[in-house]
Amino acid sequence: MSIDDTLTKAILPESELPTAWYNIAADLPEPMPPHLHPGTKEPITVEDLTAIFPPALAEQELSTQRYIDIPDEVRAIYAIWRPTPLIRARRLERELGTSARIYYKYEGVSPIGSHKANSSVAQAYFNHEAGVKRLTTETGAGQWGSALAFACAAFGMSCEVWQVRASYDSKPYRRMLMETFGATVHASPSELTQAGKAMREQFPDTTGSLGMAVSEAIEAAVTDPANARYSLGSVLNHVVLHQSVIGEETLKQLAMFGEDQADLVFGCAGGGSNVAGLSFPMLRENLAGRTTTTIYAVEPSACPSITQGRYEYDHGDVAGMTPLMKMYTLGQEFVPPPVHAGGLRYHGMSPMLSHTVNLGLVKGLAVEQTQAFEAGVLFARAEGLVPAPESSHAVAAAVAEARTRTSEADACSIVIGMSGHGQLDLPAYQEYLSGAMV
Numbered sequence: 001m002s003i004d005d006t007l008t009k010a011i012l013p014e015s016e017l018p019t020a021w022y023n024i025a026a027d028l029p030e031p032m033p034p035h036l037h038p039g040t041k042e043p044i045t046v047e048d049l050t051a052i053f054p055p056a057l058a059e060q061e062l063s064t065q066r067y068i069d070i071p072d073e074v075r076a077i078y079a080i081w082r083p084t085p086l087i088r089a090r091r092l093e094r095e096l097g098t099s100a101r102i103y104y105k106y107e108g109v110s111p112i113g114s115h116k117a118n119s120s121v122a123q124a125y126f127n128h129e130a131g132v133k134r135l136t137t138e139t140g141a142g143q144w145g146s147a148l149a150f151a152c153a154a155f156g157m158s159c160e161v162w163q164v165r166a167s168y169d170s171k172p173y174r175r176m177l178m179e180t181f182g183a184t185v186h187a188s189p190s191e192l193t194q195a196g197k198a199m200r201e202q203f204p205d206t207t208g209s210l211g212m213a214v215s216e217a218i219e220a221a222v223t224d225p226a227n228a229r230y231s232l233g234s235v236l237n238h239v240v241l242h243q244s245v246i247g248e249e250t251l252k253q254l255a256m257f258g259e260d261q262a263d264l265v266f267g268c269a270g271g272g273s274n275v276a277g278l279s280f281p282m283l284r285e286n287l288a289g290r291t292t293t294t295i296y297a298v299e300p301s302a303c304p305s306i307t308q309g310r311y312e313y314d315h316g317d318v319a320g321m322t323p324l325m326k327m328y329t330l331g332q333e334f335v336p337p338p339v340h341a342g343g344l345r346y347h348g349m350s351p352m353l354s355h356t357v358n359l360g361l362v363k364g365l366a367v368e369q370t371q372a373f374e375a376g377v378l379f380a381r382a383e384g385l386v387p388a389p390e391s392s393h394a395v396a397a398a399v400a401e402a403r404t405r406t407s408e409a410d411a412c413s414i415v416i417g418m419s420g421h422g423q424l425d426l427p428a429y430q431e432y433l434s435g436a437m438v
């Protein structure tokens with residue numbers, strides 16, 4: 001194919017919205033280590049998982065079926081913002097003096113400004129279908145909470161969110177967004193659950209962590225079995241599955257630009273869902289021998305699960321209520337420093353992404369917070385879009401790579417996963433610009 005140098009953005013028509021989610025479990029060269037029951041330590045079953053998830057999501061979690069149909073009701077809501085654009089960052093290329101062709105897949109066009117709505121809408125739908133009236137969840141900076149609040153509003157369900165204390169106090173806008181969608185928001189650890197009370201007793205000055213908030217939200221769901229279920233915004237296999245729409249669209253859009261493949265892909269990794277969603281359809285192509293894409297999962301050096309953590313069985317929460325999952329982890333009690341990319345402050349990593357890293361199919365990279373903001377500002381000034389601080393980690397890694405490529409001989413295509421916009425994170429940019437950021 002020859003590159004279409006006149007095109008700046010590839011926009012797919014609504015008729016090209018994916019009809020199925022792609023499940024990498026069908027194509028892995030080695031099967032994933034199973035999730036284990038926290039009590040018996042035996043491989044977990046669909047039945048075990050239905051204590052916290054509706055049957056359809058419990059099945060998706062353990063499924064090895066390659067394609068899973070996206071229900072029409074979910075596609076109808078996706079159609080509000082999907083397909084999302086793939087944009088060529090020409091002005092950034094010029095600014096960097098690079099021969100690389102840089103594209104970004106922009107998930108910030110969703111109603112809540114990030115990729116998280118891809119899974120929240122699916123999760124709310126399957127819960128609603130199963131008769132669930134109330135969803136509980138945790139949130140860090142508020143992106144997942146606002147995504148679930150939006151999705152619950154779409155299906156007339158109530159939504160209760162435990163937000164990490166540090167973000168609840170310092171980032172009020174996403175709380176307001178959640179409340180605008182009709183959700184109830186509590187600072188975590190709270191006095192409303194046994195887990196929260198215990199954590200406040202043990203760590204009186206804690207600013208909270210996602211692991212603590214997960215324990216609270218699960219407890220609230222399991223103590224109301226008739227009405228409530230729990231919902232998680234990342235890490236789990238079914239979340240990764242839902243995010244595959246990002247990569248499926250990107251493959252078609254790269255072809256519109258005349259690209260045979262993305263040579264390099266950079267996505268940020270908190271729990272791993274957006275980078276996995278972007279890259280697993282590309283990994284399918286690699287595994288089938290059709291492409292040779294190199295995939296990077298970029299994490300903050302303050303919370304370096306992949307690059308510094310151990311690959312072992314761990315819980316997804318502090319109280320140990322989730323299944324044991326084999327993943328890169330810093331340990332369930334790790335409380336990361338309050339870095340601004342709140343969505344990347346998690347001790348563990350998607351077991352699916354961890355497995356592909358362990359097999360050498362995906363690479364890990366760590367980026368300093370100030371390096372991420374420097375790249376975010378550079379990107380904003382060149383392209384007019386302020387990346388979410390999380391996404392800026394991917395931008396920073398891509399920019400560093402592009403700078404090394406200056407001649408036609410090392411030209412390549414780079415895709416950045418722009419998981420969200422940073423318009424509710426401007427105080428963090430301000431802190432960076434004032435020189436106060438560490």
Ligand SMILES: *Cc1c(COP(=O)(O)O)cnc(C)c1O
Pocket residue numbers: 114115116143144233234235268269270271272273274275343344388390391419420421
């Ligand atoms: C939550 C979030 C992330 C991190 O979550 P993943 O599951 O790793 O994708 C990244 N970017 C944005 C904008 C987010 O809101």
